[in-house]
Amino acid sequence: MYKLVDAHAHLEEIEDLDAALVRAREVGVSAIVTAGSDYNSSRWALQVSSKRRHGDPKVYPTIGVHPWNLDSSKMVERALEFIRKNIGKAVGVGEIGLDYWLKNVRKDPNRKELQKKVFKNLLEIAKEHGKPVVVHSRGAWKDCFEMIKEVKVEKAVFHWFSGPLDVLESLLKKNYLISATPAAAYSKEHRTAIQSTPIENILLETDSPVAYRGKTSEPADVVSSLNEVAALKGIEKETVAYKTTRNAVELFGIGV
Numbered sequence: 001m002y003k004l005v006d007a008h009a010h011l012e013e014i015e016d017l018d019a020a021l022v023r024a025r026e027v028g029v030s031a032i033v034t035a036g037s038d039y040n041s042s043r044w045a046l047q048v049s050s051k052r053r054h055g056d057p058k059v060y061p062t063i064g065v066h067p068w069n070l071d072s073s074k075m076v077e078r079a080l081e082f083i084r085k086n087i088g089k090a091v092g093v094g095e096i097g098l099d100y101w102l103k104n105v106r107k108d109p110n111r112k113e114l115q116k117k118v119f120k121n122l123l124e125i126a127k128e129h130g131k132p133v134v135v136h137s138r139g140a141w142k143d144c145f146e147m148i149k150e151v152k153v154e155k156a157v158f159h160w161f162s163g164p165l166d167v168l169e170s171l172l173k174k175n176y177l178i179s180a181t182p183a184a185a186y187s188k189e190h191r192t193a194i195q196s197t198p199i200e201n202i203l204l205e206t207d208s209p210v211a212y213r214g215k216t217s218e219p220a221d222v223v224s225s226l227n228e229v230a231a232l233k234g235i236e237k238e239t240v241a242y243k244t245t246r247n248a249v250e251l252f253g254i255g256v
Contacts, residue, residue: 004029004226063090092251142167156171162189206221
């Protein structure tokens, strides 16, 4: 059985988490990185990981503020304060980034600037504490990359990357990573990105409980990500499992 890492999930949103973790263990998932996206989910990520850091599978937290969660300035400040105080307990800063596809961002340039302001604050926290960042970059791939480069964050993973190849080339030159999801079965842009990226720069993830083709995902579905990466790159599944798990271990400094 392979030893796999689901490098990006939102475990607080999964119904019957205990059962889902059992199913993950049964298919070889040895570790899961659960991503915070606001104050509540970041706090939850720290709490559950403190109980399951030595479990099977192990659970590790990243903490962050998602660009979808910026409607309340008070809540954003609360989340940023929480992250600053608790960053030492997390394996990374995420899920953070920019999303220019949101309707309210398209209509209001000020919302784009707010996203960039919060993102920069979070990047600076990561840089100060030597943490990797987990990046949401929908419709904003170049801006995300340029901001990360400007702040000089050393380690980053562009989660579910589906952006243009010139940006992909730039981030790979910085030795940043992308993560592959079950959408690699059908998303042309995501498939192209995976095919264009060395296996040394790829993680596997589910983004669970996101639904793929109508099916709600859970960490066990990281096997689908594994299968798609192996098929797209013409590499044995065992090799993909070994290398992507090693990549996750090195990026986040976790044990499996």
